[in-house]
Amino acid sequence: MANYSKQREAILxxxxxxxxxxxxxxxxEGVRRxxxxxxxxxxxxxxxxxxxSGEILSVSVGDGYEHFDGDxxxxxxLHCKCCGAIIDSRVDDDIxxxxxxxxxxPETSVCVVYGTCKNCNKQ
Amino acid sequence: MANYSKQREAILxxxxxxxxxxxxxxxxEGVRRxxxxxxxxxxxxxxxxxxxSGEILSVSVGDGYEHFDGDxxxxxxLHCKCCGAIIDSRVDDDIxxxxxxxxxxPETSVCVVYGTCKNCNKQ
DNA sequence: TAAAAAGTAGTAACGATTACTACTTTCAAG
DNA sequence: CTTGAAAGTAGTAATCGTTACTACTTTTTA
Numbered sequence: 038m039a040n041y042s043k044q045r046e047a048i049l050x051x052x053x054x055x056x057x058x059x060x061x062x063x064x065x066e067g068v069r070r071x072x073x074x075x076x077x078x079x080x081x082x083x084x085x086x087x088x089x090s091g092e093i094l095s096v097s098v099g100d101g102y103e104h105f106d107g108d109x110x111x112x113x114x115l116h117c118k119c120c121g122a123i124i125d126s127r128v129d130d131d132i133x134x135x136x137x138x139x140x141x142x143p144e145t146s147v148c149v150v151y152g153t154c155k156n157c158n159k160q
Numbered sequence: 161m162a163n164y165s166k167q168r169e170a171i172l173x174x175x176x177x178x179x180x181x182x183x184x185x186x187x188x189e190g191v192r193r194x195x196x197x198x199x200x201x202x203x204x205x206x207x208x209x210x211x212x213s214g215e216i217l218s219v220s221v222g223d224g225y226e227h228f229d230g231d232x233x234x235x236x237x238l239h240c241k242c243c244g245a246i247i248d249s250r251v252d253d254d255i256x257x258x259x260x261x262x263x264x265x266p267e268t269s270v271c272v273v274y275g276t277c278k279n280c281n282k283q
Numbered sequence: 284t285a286a287a288a289a290g291t292a293g294t295a296a297c298g299a300t301t302a303c304t305a306c307t308t309t310c311a312a313g
Numbered sequence: 314c315t316t317g318a319a320a321g322t323a324g325t326a327a328t329c330g331t332t333a334c335t336a337c338t339t340t341t342t343a
Binding site: 206 | 300
């Protein structure tokens with residue numbers, strides 16, 4: 038099986054067993070409890086590879102860190118400008134009204150859809 | 161008037177007069193045609209301040225750069241994994257079907273709503 | 284008009300991420 | 314089982330977008 042290593046397995050496992058949105062450094066800390074001498078570079082490389090293969094998602098909220106999400110289902114991320122929390126929110130129909138979920142007060146929102154554009158699809 | 165400077169004015173103007181999603185370096189290049197000796201640090205500082213005050217939006221697509229958007233209305237950003245383009249798309253009702261806009265093939269999507277969470281609202 | 288407050292230019296420093304190298308693990312064929 | 318090429322890793326050095334800092338200039342207030 039291509040891409041296999043116990044490090045990659047542990048990284049994917051770590052990400053799927055937690056329901057927050059850790060940074061690479063936080064994934065590193067978590068995986069170190071299973072593989073104490075794992076390298077931070079290995080974590081970065083495998084996270085990028087897992088994003089590339091679509092097994093996990095990367096989330097940027099503009100706090101200077103890349104965050105990672107093991108939950109690939111479509112949902113919003115409510116980002117608190119005050120404490121920096123990233124809160125999951127399900128989407129049913131009206132995206133804007135649902136952003137009020139659980140006392141959250143929305144101010145602005147940015148939605149990014151990843152895929153391939155018209156021109157690139159032609160090639 | 162607090163926060164005023166001709167540099168800040170020119171940066172906001174540059175961002176509102178273009179309909180793409182430039183990085184700080186690209187804004188810097190554009191503003192340099194008006195204020196040739198403006199400093200890159202000034203561009204970064206004012207962009208951060210304009211985001212803070214809600215006059216512009218920052219957009220992260222995970223390409224290693226922060227992008228900025230003068231259009232604050234709610235819309236999607238279609239990010240092509242192939243050429244890196246960031247394409248605007250209006251939202252009418254069903255967010256997922258609209259992502260197919262103009263030949264774009266969606267794969268994954270991340271939506272970030274910026275605001276204040278329940279706990280922070282109490283304080 | 285004068286002094287405090289706020290902003291800037293230019294440059295140095297920071298730090299999250301990436302690249303690199305010698306070494307180890309995986310895996311398919313004999 | 315070997316075995317050897319392909320792929321992955323640990324550890325460290327380097328990269329580069331962004332931020333911090335300092336002396337100077339502009340703006341604002343009295």
